Amino acid sequence: MKISARNKLKGTVRGVTRGEAIANELDVAGQRLVASITVEAVDDLGLAEGSNVTAVIKASDVMLATD
Secondary structure (H helix, E strand, C coil), X not given: CCCCCCCEEEEEEEEEECCCEEXXXXXXXXXXXXXXXXXXXXXXXXXXXXXXXXXXXXXXXXXXXXX
């Protein structure tokens, strides 16, 4: 699949927590990243601990902070 987004990070699923929305913990180059997706999406993608994934980050949803 091709996608126009340029903010992509390859990672590995470190855990899947089921609930109303799903929090998937990913490991991206040693950094923790959490993505919230629906239960249906987890099932459709076949996500499980150890799955290799690409996190696509929508630039309008990125926040920055300074000290």
